[in-house]
Amino acid sequence: MNLETAVVVTASTAHVLKEEANPDDPTTLYGRSIWPSEYGLFVYIGLDDPDDSWPNLDDYPDEPSEGLLAVIALARASGATWLRLDQDGPVLDNIPSYDW
Numbered sequence: 001m002n003l004e005t006a007v008v009v010t011a012s013t014a015h016v017l018k019e020e021a022n023p024d025d026p027t028t029l030y031g032r033s034i035w036p037s038e039y040g041l042f043v044y045i046g047l048d049d050p051d052d053s054w055p056n057l058d059d060y061p062d063e064p065s066e067g068l069l070a071v072i073a074l075a076r077a078s079g080a081t082w083l084r085l086d087q088d089g090p091v092l093d094n095i096p097s098y099d100w
Contacts, residue, residue: 007080008042008083009082010089011071011089011090011091011092011095013087013089015070017068018100039087039088040084044082045081046081
């Protein structure tokens with residue numbers, strides 16, 4: 001039997017702006033699929049093309065926060081395809097965080 005697996009990295013919602021943790025559209029964040037929960041959200045960060053950047057900033061009027069970009073970069077470097085942002089998740093060293 002072949003099972004499909006996914007790597008998920010968990011980080012605190014403190015690493016993103018309040019607007020990013022509670023987007024107007026509860027299905028996407030900067031063009032990527034998300035799955036909101038009561039305590040945060042899951043963000044799909046896997047890419048078909050590893051040379052592709054995430055997100056394509058030309059497509060959005062507001063740039064993602066430095067914290068979001070940094071935690072995505074860390075998660076992708078770890079081989080993750082999903083990022084779990086959780087209010088009780090760990091606050092990671094050397095990643096910007098926000099007090100909201």
